[in-house]
Amino acid sequence: MKKRLIVLIVVLSLLLAACAQPQQAPAPAPTPPADGGAAADTAPPAGEGGLTFGNIRLAFVHVGDPADMGYTYRQHRGTTDMMLELGIHPDQVLNFFNIPPGGAADTAILEAIEWGADMVFATSFGHGPHMLEAARAHPDVNFFHATGDLALDAGLPNFHNYFGNMSQARYLSGIAAGLRTETNVLGFVAAHPFAEVITGFTAFYKGALSVNPDVTMYVMFMNAWNNPALEAQIAQALIDRGADVIGQHADSPSAQGVAQNNGVWSVGYNANMIPAAPGAVLVSPMFDWSYYLTYAVYEFVTNGNVRTDFLGSMEPGGQGMVFLSALNPNEGVVAEGTAEAIAAAEGAIIAGRNIFTGPIYDNEGNQILAEGEEWTERQSAPSWSYIVQGITVIE
């Protein structure tokens, strides 16, 4: 009896292991679809080593999980949109989720290389050093790092950075906030005190300031990208200080709900957060990562050459790598004239207007940019990290 039980257990566990395998372990040699995908016909294989859309292998190292309905969801959505666009078969794509910077990232990148990835993508700023190291050690594999800032200086032919100019959409969402606020105090739930985050909330504030010269803003940092409870607590603390529009650089919609419960307003991020707090969310600035992924994979396969540093921008009609969700359609949520004000500013920004144009002073009164002086970034990852006049960071 006991023996039979043991045998049964062994058989069952083997069966289970066999069932679980295909999702976990790297898939065996991909069988390219017979027709080679829709786009393969239009783009003849010309890349190095006879790469085609039917045989290229792509690996993605994500910092989170698409279930966050925010950053990683949008990143993964970019992948699936790109696959549809170029006719890439799911067998040709290997995803790693919930990979924080550190040893886990090294392992995931190595697994991707051993699986035979031609292009390895990583999505979090902290993945940078791991990607750079792998690029040095594996010159035959190409690496693409979103939000990073190491590629230009590294000067490796197989290491690339890409990002979207989120400041543009943040500036426009700031206009909605500046017109909406009644207390003239904004609050911002900020992730880490990194340049990317500071650039983002500065753009948001500048947008509000452009339509409301009396507006000021409080900022509190979380020291995390994603911590729903902390996001809610900070939002409440900001509202307690008098803020009546809450912006965020955080991954979850929990601050938006706090705004709704307090009868104030908010601006989302990464996902269209209006359904999460229909009475509070004015608008959400968002990324369309498929914009870059389609470009990169297409260029790589057709001529083997992708720009070392890529910055995507807003384009007319909300088609760019960065865009603004639709305004909240519920009556009385967005202030009157918001759509017109945003449309006017959007036109100027798409035409090339720099949001970071002087005079700009920091919050101690020092002049950062003189009248008419423009702040230009040397690469896709932003580096602005001054706290400008009107913003108070609460530590």
Place this chain on the structure above:
Amino acid sequence: MDIFINFFNAAVLAGTPLLFGTLGEILTEKSGNLNLGVEGMMFMGAVSGLAAVFLLEVGLGIEIAGALAVLIAIAGAFIAGALGAFIYSVLVVSLRTQQNVTGLALTIFGIGFGNFFGEYFGRTSPIGFMTVSLSARQGFSNLSIPVLSDIPILGPLLFSYNILVYLAVVIAVAMAFFLSRTRWGLNLRAVGENPATADAASINVTRYKYLATCIGGGICGIGGMYISMVTTSGVWVHNSVQGFGWIAVALVIFATWSPKRALVGSLVFGGLTVMRFYVPLGIPMQIYDTFPFLATILVLIVTSIRQIKEHSPPAQLGINYFREER
């Protein structure tokens, strides 16, 4: 004064999910079961409480009124938390597996359970989020009690919270009464202190362990539901419970296994976690984040120096009971 009231309110709101978790774990540990699966049970409660209201609303195509939504969510969360604890009880009490390992396994299971169903229902939802109607959310908003809420200072300080805060306080008081003033409470404590003696006194050790663990798990589940319904305002957020369960386990020690002290402990812990947003001390924020844990260490040191019997854990905590080894 306003700042103090806001700080106190935020401390209570931050402390309430911890209080539920702590109370549930105190009841569990009083039976001698060290269930480290609090985090898992809170996740299960968080997703189930929310899902119960969500599924009813979607399935019937209606908006559930606030008070009813509260009852449905409490029931859903309690059942899910108790179910997690039931799995633990079967393994630990009946099959006598090692308690720490089983509790950790329950944590891993519960986190997966919560995030899986949260994601699943979010994907099936027509709007992309697993969320409940505004009328259901109304049930979890702050109460405005006639007369009481209008008292200056005391009103906002004591009578301005959502219904679950008061439920937690009622459970704490009831549990304190149960443990120290009723025969069943005495029996339960006997089971935790010395199950062999309790057994000899014809107390059904197995039944007490099962019931205390499952009810305790249910209370933990309500704590999880507090996070999904109040903290994140009735929207499922991936990984929303994130560590609350572990702090609750630490708080049990902080409260020295007393429901009354758990009230104070959760308020202090809640206060220390939100302190940096309300009390500027001009120190780096990372130092603020250590305060709750420094407080735990301090309490551990003080209680171990004072050596008061009342403050010590149940004698047989974490040890399985074999009748044959008596």
